[in-house]
Amino acid sequence: MSSDAGDAARTAPGSAAALRIANQRRVLAVLLDRGTQPATQADITRETGLAAGTVSTIVRELAAAGVVSTVAGSGRRGTTVRLARGAGLVAGVDFGHNHVAVALGDMSGEVLGEDRRTLEPGHPYAEGLQAASDMLDTLLAAAGAERSELRNIGMGLPAPLSDGVVMSSAIEPGWVGVNARDEASRVFGVDVLIENDANLGALAEHRHGHGRGHANVVFVKVSSGVGAGLILDNQLFRGTAGTSGEIGHLTLNDQGPLCRCGSRGCLEAYAASGTALTMMHDQMPEAGVDEIIEAAKQGNVSALRVFEDAGLHLGWGLATVTNLLDPGVILVGGDMSHAGELLLESARLGLRRHVLAGTSTTPVLVAELGDRASMVGALVLAIDATDLLPA
Amino acid sequence: MSSDAGDAARTAPGSAAALRIANQRRVLAVLLDRGTQPATQADITRETGLAAGTVSTIVRELAAAGVVSTVAGSGRRGTTVRLARGAGLVAGVDFGHNHVAVALGDMSGEVLGEDRRTLEPGHPYAEGLQAASDMLDTLLAAAGAERSELRNIGMGLPAPLSDGVVMSSAIEPGWVGVNARDEASRVFGVDVLIENDANLGALAEHRHGHGRGHANVVFVKVSSGVGAGLILDNQLFRGTAGTSGEIGHLTLNDQGPLCRCGSRGCLEAYAASGTALTMMHDQMPEAGVDEIIEAAKQGNVSALRVFEDAGLHLGWGLATVTNLLDPGVILVGGDMSHAGELLLESARLGLRRHVLAGTSTTPVLVAELGDRASMVGALVLAIDATDLLPA
Structure with missing residues (x-):
């Protein structure tokens, strides 16, 4: 929803007109939160704390503007309301x-x-x-x-x-x-x-995936690159210049392999999909990540080891995030997450190994929305x- | 300031009484922000956007309750106001x-x-x-x-x-x-x-120290232990269970020295004051951190190396924080920060060495409030x- 600044331009702050706009926003916030689930006017009254008559008036105004649609129910308070195509x-x-x-x-x-x-x-x-x-x-x-x-x-x-x-x-x-x-x-x-x-x-998983109900969600995309999105105190945290979440370039070993970023031993150099392809190149020169996952599931010990090693390093990075941010849940997406437990089981081991003992039992799951996140x-x-x- | 819940208990939300309380809170917020600097009523009118008459009324009510004190100036709008002992x-x-x-x-x-x-x-x-x-x-x-x-x-x-x-x-x-x-x-x-x-x-430096004006502040206390406080988007970030900021237990080397936490190669094992004391024990068995700092300043090469090594490892940890959180400023406090540039110069080198190139030039400074933070x-x-x- 839009800013206080916009409202201030329309009305004097603290005035009755500002109050009316604030109350409209409260009703719209309930409807946005409900999403595709319609709310009854009684629900809106309860969730906003506004008077029933005020809610009725606002719903009538919003419906006239085409922003919401209503379906009659039992009585005025039973009428259901949802955001309409006209919004x-x-x-x-x-x-x-x-x-x-x-x-x-x-x-x-x-x-x-x-x-x-x-x-x-x-x-x-x-x-x-x-x-x-x-x-x-x-x-x-x-x-x-x-x-x-x-x-x-x-x-x-x-x-x-x-x-x-x-x-x-x-x-x-x-x-x-x-x-x-x-x-x-x-x-x-x-x-x-x-x-x-x-x-x-991270935004998607917090609103519509396994992050629902958690104030602090870490979403890690493990694909060609490795990057994280952070929901902290229910807000997307972007950092000062917009470069937060660069988990892929945590140095895990300062004598480790060169990373394309110019540093050494970055998480990305151990866990990104390119590393899996390189490691398996001699055995499966044409394979993509999904073919290597299939080989691992068929018992190819090299392929299994690829995901185990990627997972252990990923878990080390997740322990770092957990020590610093104490998230409620960690969700893993991206191509490498198609490996499921082949990757996550060792990621959880890596997390447990490197996190400060006794401070966290943060669950690590595959992102619910998968490649659509x-x-x-x-x-x-x-x-x-x-x-x-x-x- | 107190919660919406408290206000809701006193008044119906969206009512005129709720509006009056909200306006009182706006005035108090300006005074809290000013701190010891008095505000004129004209300042309050400008900063709250409230009408001058509304501000006058609220100031009169708060003064009557002893919460604020006023000093007459040129005209009603020139009267200065500050929070009083009666608050x-x-x-x-x-x-x-x-x-x-x-x-x-x-x-x-x-x-x-x-x-x-x-x-x-x-x-x-x-x-x-x-x-x-x-x-x-x-x-x-x-x-x-x-x-x-x-x-x-x-x-x-x-x-x-x-x-x-x-x-x-x-x-x-x-x-x-x-x-x-x-x-x-x-x-x-x-x-x-x-x-x-x-x-x-972190709270203190954000409000009264070098963190003023920065939305994202990392305060790292380097003493017997190493811990961080995080101000993110102008709020103290505590994490899900209140255990955020455990920067001291980032694993820098999983084959490194045992840490008292049960892990190996933690930042704390390299940078805490106890490590400095242990390293210098043969040369200066009775010395505290401040004596070792003094020796370094006098040119003792072992003492210089102690702070250089602590700083390089500290900087590695700060790079991790910077990659993840992209703070506007990093402030170092605690006993070890008494070493000033002896510690921070190498910390900045460690940061530059391990941070993702080109994404950050985050300044690293000694905390302004020192041991009082x-x-x-x-x-x-x-x-x-x-x-x-x-x-």
Whole structure:
């Protein structure tokens, strides 16, 4: 939802008009929290603490503006309310090393359609944006919607970002130095919010995955790179310059293998998918991560060892995060998480081995939303950035 | 300041009475933020956005209740206002391995008196509390104040805490398993808030030290133990069970020296004061940290190396924190920080060596409040917990 600053521009703070807007926001907050589950007016009255008459008035105003839809129930208080299509639509876009995924959603968080395509690694950014734009057009057409209905688009990139600019990325070389926010806004014709893909995964898991109900959630994406998104005290924590969560470059061994970042013995050098491919190259020169996982499941001892070693190092990094942040749950996503317990069992051992004894029993699980996490997080980002208050 | 829940108990939310309380809180928030610097009514009007007449009314009400004092200036808007002695007093208590420090303060943050005494390492907790209580009586008497004026006491301990209970501590064995909050409340006869000492240092530096103006502050206390306090997005971050900031037990080398925590190669095993004392024991068997610092300053190459090595390892730990949290500033306190640049120069080198290149130029400084940091943080904690609204 939008800021106090916007409200202050409309009304004198502390005035009756400001109070009315604040009360509308309370009602909208309940509906956003409910998502696709409709709330009765009695629910809204209870959850906001507002008077029943005030809630009725606000619901009537919001329905007249098309922001909510109502379905009559038993009596006025039994009428159910949910965010309506008239509140606008959002899209979520997630770029990876060799894919782009796009989802179209409404303000209740309902996904109206989604698609995923393979991209060439190292694709120029303009090519990636064009592919996403084409996919979005197809999704809009299928939903019978216009681009003008889009209020905001959330977009994820596997790179550190500062004020919309891609600062560096070995994973997305075609995007480095690009103001991704401005370029995407131009191509899509609507405001775009840019976020690191691991941050989006954390947002998604906190709202719709295994992170629900936890105030402190660490989401770790283990793919070509290793990065973390942090939900701390129920908020996405981005850091001072937007570069928090660089778990992949924790030094585990300062005499270890060189990492592409210029340091040595980084977690990423032990646990990223590229390391698994390199280790298995002689045995399985053409294999991708999923083929190596399959080989491990068939009992290939080398493949098993690849995930065991990756997991032990991942767990060491998770112990570091746990010592510093004491999260309620740690969720692992990305290509390497397809290995499931083959990776996580040794990750838990590594965690236990390196965490301060007696201070934590943080669970480590595979992310619930799987490969969709960052895309769903991009939808959440777009919804959160939209001001639903009628003008 | 106190909670919405308290206000909800007094008034219906969204009502005119709730609005009046909310406006009083806005005025009090400005005064708390000003601290010992008085605000004019014009300042308050500007900073709250409230109407001048509303501010006048609220100031008159708060002055009548004794919560604020006013000094007439040029015209009504020129009248200066500050929090008054009638708002009550607070105390801050800081326990360390072999000391206790106590400060008496008012709600403006002014320290009315402070004292520090040496304690036996391993003292029973009751003995420590009695010493603090005696010191507090002396400070109250010197200020011409009664215990009944105390609204809250903040208290710091160098240990992980959960719901007031000291979970484990090699530094304070006499406190382990004790519900420090309840015991201290009983001895002091007033509500006590308990907090880890490094967390208090972070609070103090954020409010009154080199952390001012930074949203993300890491305070690292390097003494008998090594612990960090984290201010993230301007709030103290405690973690899920209250055990965040355990930077001392990051594993830097899993084949390194055994740490008292049961792990190997922890940062604490390289950088804590005990390691410096052990390394220098043959040369300076009776020396404390300050004597070793003095020897280093005189050119003793072994003593210089002790701080260089501690600093390199400390910097490695700081790089880990920086990769994960991207803080705006890192402040180092505790006994070892008395070494100043002898420690920090190599810490900065260690940080640069292990941080992800190009993502951070986080400054590393000695904490501004020095050995007073945790005590001042305890005062801040007590002030923040006090509801200044007249009943």
